[in-house]
Amino acid sequence: MNQQQRNVLHNCGLFSGIEPAQVDAMLGCLSARQEHYSKNTVVWNIGDTLHACALVLSGTLRAESVNASGEHLLMANHRAGALVGDVLMATPGSKSPVYVVASEDSELLFLPFHRIMNGCAECCGWHTKLRENLVSEIAMKFWAQRQRTLYLSAKSLRQRIAMRLFDEYKRTGSLTFSLGGTREDLADFLGANRSALSREIARMKEEGILDYYKDTFRILSLEKLTKDVG
Structure with missing residues (x-):
């Protein structure tokens, strides 16, 4: 992880209010996994069940749905700092309604849901803040989607x-x-x-x-x- 990607990590909403040094220390107990996706590589498919969310460290992801005629429709673009799949991973048994594809070469940090929700002896206080931040992220997306529904109507x-x-x-x-x-x-x-x-x-x-x-x-x-x- 380069310094620019580390800055994205430290400033993202999921780690809001947590000191950078603590964020770095938490990555191990969270079993965080960094992966590179080349341009046009599928991150996950329609129908996949997620057990981890992805933090975009660099690059861009696009979410696409498919209509009845097989046409791909762009639903959202996710740039550096975006948390993707958090709502889905927190909904047991739910399957992804979209493809998520790397629009360009991208670095992602995967954070397993069960590791976010389970505390640890080393940084349990920070885990509490992390869980609060996750709930806030999901709540903001809910209200943003509700507002978008009003716009579309x-x-x-x-x-x-x-x-x-x-x-x-x-x-x-x-x-x-x-x-x-x-x-x-x-x-x-x-x-x-x-x-x-x-x-x-x-x-x-x-x-x-x-x-x-x-x-x-x-x-x-x-x-x-x-x-x-x-």
């Missing part, structure tokens, strides 16, 4: 965009904020075609509703935006 792409931006405004309390990720990530999250999303955002800019640069947005007219929220 919107009548139009514009309404989905407006809802997403308005929610971020409420969360940050600022008219200027970064959504993080790429335009493609936002399109995937809102269930939209990237080109269609870019066209709609450009129209909203022309109408004086917002301005943007890469992943940073600035709401120019909160009144106009809230009208689109509905």
